[in-house]
Amino acid sequence: MSDNAVASASTSASEHDALAELTAPVPEVGDGGPEMVQLLTPEGQRVESTEYDHYVQDLTDDDLRGFYRDLVLIRRVDAEATALQRQGELGIWASLLGQEAAQVGSGRALRPQDYAFPTYREHGVAWCRGVNPLNLLGLFRGVNHGGWDPNEKNFHLYTIVIGAQTLHATGYAMGIQRDGDVGTGDKDRDAAVIAYFGDGASAQGDVNEAFVYAAVNNAPVVFFCQNNQWAISEPNERQTRIPLYQRARGFGFPGVRVDGNDVLAVYAVTQQALNAARSGNGPTFIEAYTYRMGAHTTSDDPTKYRVSAEVEVWKHRDPIERLKSYLVHQKKADQDFFDALDKEADELAATVREGCLSMPDPTGESMFDHVYVEPHPLVEQERREFVDYHAGFATEGEH
Template sequence: MSHTSGFGPDLAEVFGPSQRDGGPELVQLLTPEGERVHDLPPEFEQFDLDFSAEQLRGFYRDMVLTRRIDTEATALQRHGELGIWAQLLGQEAAQIGAGRALRPQDHVFPTYREHGVAWCRGLDPLRLLGLFRGVDQGSWDPEEFRFGLYTIVIGAQTLHATGYAMGMQRDGVVGTGDPDRDAAVVAHFGDGASSQGDVNEAFIFAASYNAPVVFFCQNNQWAISEPIERQTRIPLYQRALGFGFPGVRVDGNDVLATYAVTQAALQRAREGQGPTLVEAYTYRMGAHTTTDDPTRYRLSDDVEHWKLKDPIARLEVYLKRNGLAEGSFFDDIKDEADQLGATLREGCRAMPDPRPLAMFDHVYAEITEELAAQRDGFAAYLAQFEEA
């Protein structure tokens, strides 16, 4: 790579056509045309896994149903049933690949967009809708599902994940050699969060303590309205080397490659070899959230370019071309998606409004005197309206 000054690479080269598609360092097992890739560079050969037809069909089903959750939730928000929704359109492969690479004992710290990972952890999607409808603040038990509550504060979950991973070390569930005991942590975040201090601090602590954490960055190339070239002068995965642990870039629209890379990173963490940064190179096909208008800051040509890389379409082509799924399979998945959509619409509208005083119930394990006074004062305020 040539330099135009003594201070770093030319941005036109760093983010030229090659980098816009992920660059030559991208781990890819399934091309956008649905062709299986086996001739990998030596450093990537470990990721060339064999997948059963059942696994492949499972990936397809997961991605289709995850996309249906997303489209239904978006429609519900447009109809006034949700206050807001964070879309994941185009990022299904990154989330399903990472989610299915987990073992039951692993723990996930999500942002507010990991609907596909939540699906993989067995979380009822209606619980996600409850949060965005405003009837609760996240109703699931993070310990039961090994899936933390959604984090709105950008990047904060990476510190939580690192601390949890360090706790695992002290609990003796890392590097024991027992596959049913050894555990790891995944911290999900986006390219925009990579500019936050919390994320960089998490990198420092994870490296210093060799914490069993996989930092999984879904680089969808837009931090709300800021493009990736405004955030970094090098590919994000290369930042890991500066902190002392490995990084790898994977085609985030390729569910096979994402699964293989995440599985390897998780196993490395479970064995006590420390953190890894996985950069899933993908694209946010929709808006940042339903309050965003991406047409104001990005070109429609870019969106059309990435539509050709659709993660679901490429796997569908591969399944059909290789006779791994019959037409009835795709019909059944479509019917299942339709039923899921109906369930979400009915379930969302049927959610009861929360009790106003419920906000005080779980602030502390034991309510404090000050909080009790606030609760009683608010109750007295509400009682005025009942009397009227």
């Protein structure tokens, strides 16, 4: 099947009813093509790969169950967050549904000294880095703009301006080079950066500039693009004429397409890219071919621009189901494991819910904190005015 070939819905909005949906032609849905690296088929069959097998051959059954656990838990957190938004507890939520393997596979390939620069949808990477999901919910609840310490888990703050973080990641990688933390051969020292972005961001000037800067500096950065097929309502064809991974060649570094719903393949490909970066061989572009199963955010309505038949095709490529099939058929996990995990997921969801509901609102005066490191007279003047203004109401109430 051809790349990125998604037939546009031929129906107008007014005709877009149930009947039209039933009679709409089944869209041609891209399958990633023969170049795509895959180690697990959608049915959970292990595919051999001379190039990538050795990156996964040392994974123990515990490791594999660990991947599965990550996938299930972050999907559960994501579902809970979507529910919390529907109940008015979050202002908005950007769901990662369908992209769990791309995020967990790459997130688990990172070493502690590596650094990740996310967009606003990398909940699965945050999970792998050990960032408390409540930090993420705080942003979407509107109590802060992120607020976690990026250096605690080497996981930068969510960046909402599309693609901007790719340049920050590249600069950070240039800093790693200057620190001499590349190519020493010490696996606890050599570090790399991973920059997440999406197919939509691939059109941004920032992303293309990041490619140039990374290339000419040979910076230890991995550009990890989750091609989830849709930039809100715009399909791949509105962003690119060629498969995204092929762009890397023009910038002078390798590009590889990986099945983004195959956690093993993502893990392997990301390992390879990170190793190259850490050892001084410069950047790699990874295109994780995946699908955004849900809406862009809870404010979006994908029924206006894509047909459900396309979603159905991708349901069969689910990242969790395929790993489960593999674990079951290879007898690497038993029913007790799955039952215990379901219970753990429910408990985690309950904790997240409770934590969200009990999150204190910030005080008004706190918005004057942290604008600058060093004092700024205008900020301090307005803080005093703000406090006095509100104190005036309190005094009024006493009379």
